[in-house]
Amino acid sequence: MNTRHFPRRNAAAIAAAFALLAGVAAIEKGATVFSKRNETSLRAEPSALAAAAGKAGFAEPLKIEEVRGAWLRVKAAKAKGWVFHGNVAEEKPTLPPPAGLTTVSASETDTVAAARPLAPAAEGFASRHDGEKAKADVEWLDAESAKVKGEAVDTWMRENQKGEYKQ
Amino acid sequence: MLALLLLSSPLQAAFPGLDKITKDLKKVEDTTKTVGKVAKGATGLSLEEEIAIGDAVSLEIVGRFGGLWRDEAATQRVNLLGRALGRYALRQDLVWRFGILDSDTVNAFSAPGGRIFITRGLYQMAGTDDELAGVLAHEMIHIDRRHALRIIARGELLSGVSELVADNNADFAQYEQLIGDLSSFILEKGYDPESEYEADKRGRALAATTGFAPGGLRTALEALKSSGKAKEEKTFDTHPPIDERLKRLPKDAPPATPSS
Numbered sequence: 001m002n003t004r005h006f007p008r009r010n011a012a013a014i015a016a017a018f019a020l021l022a023g024v025a026a027i028e029k030g031a032t033v034f035s036k037r038n039e040t041s042l043r044a045e046p047s048a049l050a051a052a053a054g055k056a057g058f059a060e061p062l063k064i065e066e067v068r069g070a071w072l073r074v075k076a077a078k079a080k081g082w083v084f085h086g087n088v089a090e091e092k093p094t095l096p097p098p099a100g101l102t103t104v105s106a107s108e109t110d111t112v113a114a115a116r117p118l119a120p121a122a123e124g125f126a127s128r129h130d131g132e133k134a135k136a137d138v139e140w141l142d143a144e145s146a147k148v149k150g151e152a153v154d155t156w157m158r159e160n161q162k163g164e165y166k167q
Numbered sequence: 168m169l170a171l172l173l174l175s176s177p178l179q180a181a182f183p184g185l186d187k188i189t190k191d192l193k194k195v196e197d198t199t200k201t202v203g204k205v206a207k208g209a210t211g212l213s214l215e216e217e218i219a220i221g222d223a224v225s226l227e228i229v230g231r232f233g234g235l236w237r238d239e240a241a242t243q244r245v246n247l248l249g250r251a252l253g254r255y256a257l258r259q260d261l262v263w264r265f266g267i268l269d270s271d272t273v274n275a276f277s278a279p280g281g282r283i284f285i286t287r288g289l290y291q292m293a294g295t296d297d298e299l300a301g302v303l304a305h306e307m308i309h310i311d312r313r314h315a316l317r318i319i320a321r322g323e324l325l326s327g328v329s330e331l332v333a334d335n336n337a338d339f340a341q342y343e344q345l346i347g348d349l350s351s352f353i354l355e356k357g358y359d360p361e362s363e364y365e366a367d368k369r370g371r372a373l374a375a376t377t378g379f380a381p382g383g384l385r386t387a388l389e390a391l392k393s394s395g396k397a398k399e400e401k402t403f404d405t406h407p408p409i410d411e412r413l414k415r416l417p418k419d420a421p422p423a424t425p426s427s
Contacts, residue, residue, distance in 0.1 A: 036259045086255030086376040095214055097259035122222030134230035141235055141266040148246040157251055162378035
């Protein structure tokens, strides 16, 4: 996929990224954060490639026991382990993700994205306002977006050490 | 610009599509009940209600800008970057989608429900992944923090939107008015400055969490400022002054990769 440029990894940028966390999120030892996915994997080590140590459900509170860079060692209701800070929220999420979406498999969203047409009310809105061209454009956008599969996003992130794959 | 239709009962006979529209609205309600997603978000709107609003606002945005730039490679690129950002957004209930408006102007917009639009002019100006990610993350935060929905919930545009979308007895003219007003707000007036600064701050954090250079948005804004386009009409005119945004953003180093 054409992304033209990949940023170089440098220590200053990584340190800056972690430092700014403190200004936005209350992510520190003793604080409570919440799982954002239906099933968030907890890892045995602070690495996306480490063995699974357990799972946390949607909006489950996670007590932070240790912070190591971008990774948090947390205690869930039935498990303990490491989770990438991007996979938790400082505030409790209100609406659950599509059924089946987990930190392990993002492909479920592809099904949801491909299956959902414009809302019926919006379809009617388009027909009442000579919006057929706009409707065709939005449907084209949705189709193009659906071509970018969750697995391709995951592969790109791994290859470019993005998010939890950053080493 | 859409004309706002004000329908009344005598017009129903002259407007044969009304029955269909009422049925459409009923479908929203039925879908909501059927799939059991009646949980309300922080604004009191269900996801289905948000999507019913966001889809129509998306049509408005695309219509007013004369359509999308149907460049497959560019569209897939913004979707790849945006979907990576979406992995770490607060809201995981949304399917994020990204499109490029066929316009030379420099601007970006977000519609409730998860669609983000940037203009071709902005896409071409923000050359690197880091800059694009910074711009996309800013717009995603508007949806993540429900800035548009909070305006509705506060009653600044129209009260009782829930009933409009979900109630099969609703007068769809109110839905029309809501979409027209909300689109005008997003496309012409823009969010209040505090929402914009929050989007800058949280967007920067989202980009950094995803692994993009935190200075991407700053670099894009600086490029816009130095290009001279910032003073042109309709250039980011729905956002606060660039100097003020730059002043509030941390002075991050530019991304390591050069702009193309």
